[in-house]
Amino acid sequence: MTELGRRNVLKSGAALGAVPLTEINANPSNNPRSETVDSSSEEVSGKVLWPASEANPLNAKIVCFTTVSKDVDASIRFYRDVIGMSVLIDSKVSSGMSSAPGIQQGERRHVILSMPDSHNSASVRILEAAKDAVEIRPRPTSGPNDPGLLVMEGGTIDAAESYHVLASANTPMISSPRYYFFRNTTWGRDVDVMSYAPFGPGGEQLFITANVRGDRPEAKYKGLHSGFANAAITSLDQRPVNDFYEKALGLKRTSQMECYQRNTNQLVGAPDDTYFLWGNVGSGVSIEVWEVKSKSGIVYPTSLDKTGLAMLTINVNDLDLCRRMCVESNIAIVGTGALPLIENNSMDGFVLRGAVGELIEVVQI
Structure with missing residues (x-):
């Protein structure tokens, strides 16, 4: 052919x-x-940021951070002599007061410190750890990509002076103070601060932050430090964490910001190219929830028989209602009772475990 x-x-x-x-x-x-192919319209639901006035119906607020330490005296010296807090309680606590996970049997040394002349800060509780206790978050291997209770945050009027004071006391730190900013935030104001991340004697990670805005309000505390008021909880998916706090405590998401700043990543011990979202649940409760963009992480559940930052105590205005909310949402109550606080004489309370393993002690003072 x-x-x-x-x-x-x-x-x-x-x-x-x-x-x-x-x-x-x-x-x-x-x-x-x-x-x-379906060309008909369909209504879908989403999540919104709530106004502060509607985001915290139980008036929830962190009133105490519980740390667990093998050397209680060293922890006292750090918070009293370096940070400037005062000892309110130094006694023994029996396991019968609370059945929180890890409370252990028998008596343990129990110390409560508070910051004088600081009306917004929470107490710090130090629980004595057994000599063979392991860390909640192993250092230096764990980081912000490992979901859970990461840090308690406090303020200072001068980040450089604060850093010098803590460095002079041989305090372990991730970095020197770092400046970072967030513009046009959902709080309706810019954030211009300097922070650094030291570690307490029990291994608990701290943030100490100074507001460096020119129009910042005058500090309401007299010393160098304000004490501690804020907690940061990290996740790889913020939705289960937000959902837990909304169902258990009525807290709704009020803010959301993105962070892709080398200074901030160096501050928290993350790789320079880490990207994460962060913001608050509720208003006035002082809980940040982060969503770190990472392929994987390890959840380290907190427990009172391990060292480090172990539990948040949150005060609510209606303990019975909060308990009913948890039951109706099938949120397990993992412990009953409450460890002593100066203001809490009734000892009524209960303990929850959050979506990423954090222990939450709920009380009504």
Whole structure:
């Protein structure tokens, strides 16, 4: 067959086998996609940021941070002599006061410190650890990509002076103070601060932050430090964490910001290119929830028989209602009772475990 003959055969075959595109579209049996396409409208639901006035119906607030330490005296010296807090309680606590996970049997040394002249800060509780107790978050291997209770945060009027004071006391730290900023935040104001991240004697990670805005309000505390008021909880997916705090405590998400800043990552001990979202649940409760963009992480559940930052104590205005909310949402109560606080004489309370393993002691003072 000549080359011209081959071309004629191919052309005629193509003409016989070809079906016009208009015919395919006109015949639904020839177009499987037409069977699954639904052109009707559909309403879907999403999540919004709530106004502060509606985001904390139980008036929840952190009133105490519990740390567990093998050397209680060293922890006292750090919080009293370096940070500037005062000892309110130094006694023994029995396991019968609370059945929180890790409370252990028998008596343990129990210390409560508070910051004088600071009306917004929480107490710090130090529980004595057994000599063979392990860390909640192993250092230096764990970081912000490992979901859980990461840090308790306090303020200072001067980050450089604060850093010098803690460095002079041989305090372990991740870095020197770092400046960072967030513009046009959902709080309605810019954030311009300097922070650094030291570690307490029990291994608990701290943030100490100074507001460096020119129009910052005058500090309401007299010393170098304000004490501690804020907690940061990290996750790889913020939705279960937000959901837990909304169902258990009525707290709704009020703010959201993104962070892709080398200074901030160096501050928290993350790789320079780490990207995360952060913001608050509720208003006035002082809980940040972070969502770190990472392929994987390890959840380290907190417990009172391990060293480090172990539990948040949150005060609410209606303990019975809060308990009912947890029961109705199938949130397990993992402990009953409450460890002593100066303000809490009734000892009524209960303990929850959050979505990423954090212990929450709920009380009504």
